[in-house]
Structures are given as C-alpha cells and as structure tokens.
Amino acid sequence: VHRREDWFWKLAHWLTDRFDVLYFETLNLKAMQRLWGRKASDLGFRSFLQILEWVAQKKGKVVAYIDRWFPSSKTCSGCGYVLDELDLSVRRWRCPSCGSENDRDENAAINIKQVGASTCGRGKVSQAQPAFTV
Numbered sequence: 001v002h003r004r005e006d007w008f009w010k011l012a013h014w015l016t017d018r019f020d021v022l023y024f025e026t027l028n029l030k031a032m033q034r035l036w037g038r039k040a041s042d043l044g045f046r047s048f049l050q051i052l053e054w055v056a057q058k059k060g061k062v063v064a065y066i067d068r069w070f071p072s073s074k075t076c077s078g079c080g081y082v083l084d085e086l087d088l089s090v091r092r093w094r095c096p097s098c099g100s101e102n103d104r105d106e107n108a109a110i111n112i113k114q115v116g117a118s119t120c121g122r123g124k125v126s127q128a129q130p131a132f133t134v
C-alpha cells in the first residue's frame with residue numbers, strides 16, 4: 001500500500017511539472033475506476049486524484065473534470081459560438097460569429113482551460129499562462 005502511494009506522489013509531481021492544466025474526461029474516469037477497481041483497490045484511483053489535486057493546488061496548476069461531450073474543439077474560444085460539426089481533418093476554422101480563426105488544438109486547449117479555471121475558481125491565476133507547456 002505504501003509503495004503505491006509513493007508512486008502516486010511521484011506521478012502527481014511529474015504531471016504537474018509538465019502541465020498547467022490536467023483534465024480528465026468524466027466518462028473515462030468511470031472506465032478507469034472500473035479497471036483499477038479490479039486490479040487493486042476501488043480507492044486507488046480516487047486517492048491518486050486527491051494527491052494530484054493537492055499537488056496541483058500547491059503549484060498553482062489546475063485539475064479539471066470535463067464532460068466527455070463538452071465540444072472543446074468546435075466551441076469558439078473567443079465568443080463561445082458552437083459549430084454544428086467539425087470534421088476531424090479540419091485543423092483550423094474561422095468562427096462565423098466573431099470571425100476569429102481558431103487552431104483546432106489551441107482552441108480546444110483554451111476552452112478546456114477555461115472550464116478548468118471555472119471549476120477550480122482560479123481563473124485569474126491560470127489564464128495568463130499557456131494551457132500546455134509541452
């Protein structure tokens with residue numbers, strides 16, 4: 001048990017050193033919990049997240065839980081307009097509402113970060129930093 005906790009701490013530090021925002025899709029979370037529950041203990045993944053949240057808070061990073069169906073790549077990060085559809089092959093798109101040009105991944109990262117910031121109530125602290133540092 002002690003060894004596993006040790007590994008949780010290491011992993012939490014590794015992740016928070018590399019990312020400003022860590023997000024987990026809530027549906028994946030349930031699937032992961034099921035997997036971990038079978039392997040080790042039902043509490044394994046929960047306690048990892050608790051450690052991760054604690055470490056992230058100390059370093060001013062954000063841990064966010066995003067609904068799988070949150071349309072992060074097709075929501076305009078500038079004005080909030082949501083496209084009906086966005087083909088996977090489209091890397092950039094122009095928002096029909098405000099006219100800003102959105103890079104698929106960058107735009108998604110900004111949206112996820114905004115959800116994360118509002119989830120944790122740390123908007124002002126994190127919004128000045130880039131969403132991903134790698």
Ligand SMILES: [Zn+2]
Binds near residue numbers: 078079099
């Ligand atoms: Zn827009």
